Amino acid sequence: MRFDIVTIFPEFFGALDVSLLGKARQAGVIEVGLHDLRDFTHDRHRTVDDTPYGGGAGMVMKPEPWGEALDSVVREDSVIVVPSPAGHPFTQREARELSTREHLVFACGRYEGIDQRVIDHYADRNEVREISLGDYVLNGGEVAAMAIIEAVGRLVPGVVGNPASLTEESHEDGLLEYPSYTKPALWRERAVPAVLLSGHHGAVAQWRHEQQLERTRRVRPDLLSPDLLSTDGSGEST
Numbered sequence: 001m002r003f004d005i006v007t008i009f010p011e012f013f014g015a016l017d018v019s020l021l022g023k024a025r026q027a028g029v030i031e032v033g034l035h036d037l038r039d040f041t042h043d044r045h046r047t048v049d050d051t052p053y054g055g056g057a058g059m060v061m062k063p064e065p066w067g068e069a070l071d072s073v074v075r076e077d078s079v080i081v082v083p084s085p086a087g088h089p090f091t092q093r094e095a096r097e098l099s100t101r102e103h104l105v106f107a108c109g110r111y112e113g114i115d116q117r118v119i120d121h122y123a124d125r126n127e128v129r130e131i132s133l134g135d136y137v138l139n140g141g142e143v144a145a146m147a148i149i150e151a152v153g154r155l156v157p158g159v160v161g162n163p164a165s166l167t168e169e170s171h172e173d174g175l176l177e178y179p180s181y182t183k184p185a186l187w188r189e190r191a192v193p194a195v196l197l198s199g200h201h202g203a204v205a206q207w208r209h210e211q212q213l214e215r216t217r218r219v220r221p222d223l224l225s226p227d228l229l230s231t232d233g234s235g236e237s238t
């Protein structure tokens with residue numbers, strides 16, 4: 001999979017040189033291209049924004065640099081991801097879906113956003129997804145792009161050493177994950193739940209599923225649907 005990122009702050013993505021994604025890049029499992037939007041301007045001040053038609057506060061990102069920048073990276077099979085507070089909510093399901101695509105192009109806006117004609121132009125040619133991380137507003141698309149790239153990149157085969165670790169995570173089965181414990185068995189007078197020390201794998205699986213249901217009911221009741229409430233941890237409906 002290849003990621004191309006267009007931004008006025010390419011240095012923001014230095015984090016993609018380290019940790020799992022950095023190793024995956026070195027191994028050639030994923031590719032990342034960084035593109036400074038200002039390299040696609042032609043004036044002395046490398047201008048990327050201007051005042052909004054219709055008035056109002058702030059500045060809008062000009063269409064011309066965006067058109068030249070995206071034309072330089074977008075392919076026929078590219079999915080163009082535009083982080084935006086006006087986008088649809090990003091989910092683990094979408095992360096898994098995007099991890100199966102070959103080429104993701106991230107258009108990271110700043111100021112009051114990108115001239116709408118840019119999104120409309122590429123939506124006529126490519127799949128364009130305006131994605132929000134949640135009901136709050138950042139100063140630009142870079143933080144959201146980093147989050148989406150990490151959520152998607154870690155699902156690409158070969159990035160995470162043990163793929164089994166990806167299956168028992170929050171949201172993978174529609175529930176929040178169960179609580180985890182490690183040595184020592186007693187810490188500040190707090191003991192590890194006895195079932196986890198029992199060696200009884202069936203009882204451990206049952207307890208973990210019950211913990212998932214309890215935590216999800218308590219923290220994210222909105223995630224629960226009747227069918228998720230009916231399984232007994234073995235995957236069988238009760």
Ligand SMILES: OB(O)c1ccc2cc[nH]c2c1
Nearest residue numbers: 083084109110137138140141
């Ligand atoms: O909150 B966000 O995800 C977001 C995304 C893009 C822009 C561009 C200007 N402000 C933004 C905020």
